Amino acid sequence: MDGRAHVAGPLTRSGQHPAESAGAPGAAARPRREKARKSPRRLAKTPSRISWIVRRWTGRIAYLTPPRFVGIGGSALLILLSIGYGVVKGDHVQMIVGALKDARDGVANAVGFPIAAVSLSGENHVTRAEIFAAAGVTERASLLFLDVEAARTRLKAIPWIADATVRKLYPDRLQITLTEREPFALWQIDGKVSVIAAEGTVIAPLADRRYAGLPFVVGRGAGPKAKEFLALLERQPAIRDQVRASILIADRRWNLRLKNGIDVRLPETDVARALDTLAALDRDKRLLTRDVTVIDLRLPDRVTVRLSDDAAQARDGALSDKKPKRKGGDA
Numbered sequence: 001m002d003g004r005a006h007v008a009g010p011l012t013r014s015g016q017h018p019a020e021s022a023g024a025p026g027a028a029a030r031p032r033r034e035k036a037r038k039s040p041r042r043l044a045k046t047p048s049r050i051s052w053i054v055r056r057w058t059g060r061i062a063y064l065t066p067p068r069f070v071g072i073g074g075s076a077l078l079i080l081l082s083i084g085y086g087v088v089k090g091d092h093v094q095m096i097v098g099a100l101k102d103a104r105d106g107v108a109n110a111v112g113f114p115i116a117a118v119s120l121s122g123e124n125h126v127t128r129a130e131i132f133a134a135a136g137v138t139e140r141a142s143l144l145f146l147d148v149e150a151a152r153t154r155l156k157a158i159p160w161i162a163d164a165t166v167r168k169l170y171p172d173r174l175q176i177t178l179t180e181r182e183p184f185a186l187w188q189i190d191g192k193v194s195v196i197a198a199e200g201t202v203i204a205p206l207a208d209r210r211y212a213g214l215p216f217v218v219g220r221g222a223g224p225k226a227k228e229f230l231a232l233l234e235r236q237p238a239i240r241d242q243v244r245a246s247i248l249i250a251d252r253r254w255n256l257r258l259k260n261g262i263d264v265r266l267p268e269t270d271v272a273r274a275l276d277t278l279a280a281l282d283r284d285k286r287l288l289t290r291d292v293t294v295i296d297l298r299l300p301d302r303v304t305v306r307l308s309d310d311a312a313q314a315r316d317g318a319l320s321d322k323k324p325k326r327k328g329g330d331a
Helices: 026-062 070-089 093-110 128-135 148-156 222-234 271-285 309-322
Strands: 117-121 161-169 173-180 185-189 192-196 202-205 216-218 243-249 253-258 263-265 292-296 304-307
Touching (some): 117 128, 128 148, 128 173, 148 161, 185 222, 216 222
Parallel strands (some): 185 216
Antiparallel strands (some): 161 173, 185 192, 192 202, 243 253, 253 263
């Protein structure tokens, strides 16, 4: 207008898109799209970087120099492991342990701690050899290294021994005191007869005729319950002397098998009353000498008796003879 030429210039900075200067909505979204396009390229480089790190450390390890004697130590360890495997596989552990103990005891004996004398008391049914073997007393054993608690535990594991005391009397004496169980009864279970103590502990199989006269109980569970029942039977000596065996039935009640073959069936409860009744019947009526096979005392208000076959036939014949004969005119 004023005569000077004017050149129309852009209202935005050079390189700037008009939409950006006008605050267009797509202006801020473009950089994010560009970042999104760059992300796959960065992820694609990650495996290459990991491979480079692996190659780098692999190269460093390849140039490492192992410490001295590593090969010798590894060989020695391999040999020891092989020897250990052979010892275990060949079941030589006990032999090696025994040899080490003998060597240890030999040193202790040499310096003045042998087992020169053993004071033993309370043994009756167990032999000295069994006691020494259980206690660990041998010719090579040393008093210094003898474990008295372990010896006591092994002694009590013998069924005849109820308790044991082991004491060291330095420098060279050992004292062993035993408390043995007493034979109380014979117990038959599953066809095997064993000698038992009063509390029911099985002591030994019946192999000695000295114990043949002990009370005889039969049945599963009879051993632990024998003491209580036999105490009731002791109150009736006349009955006790005729009993051959006491049989526990279903772990609940007892039967008596007498020497003459009679079976006496006792109740589950109030056994003492039933035995008193049986003793009175035998005393007054000689019931146990009669020709009967079963005496049933299980009911509190009655006694049931089963006759033998011969006695039953004789009784039936006697009853038939006592029947009045019919007259000829009777219908």
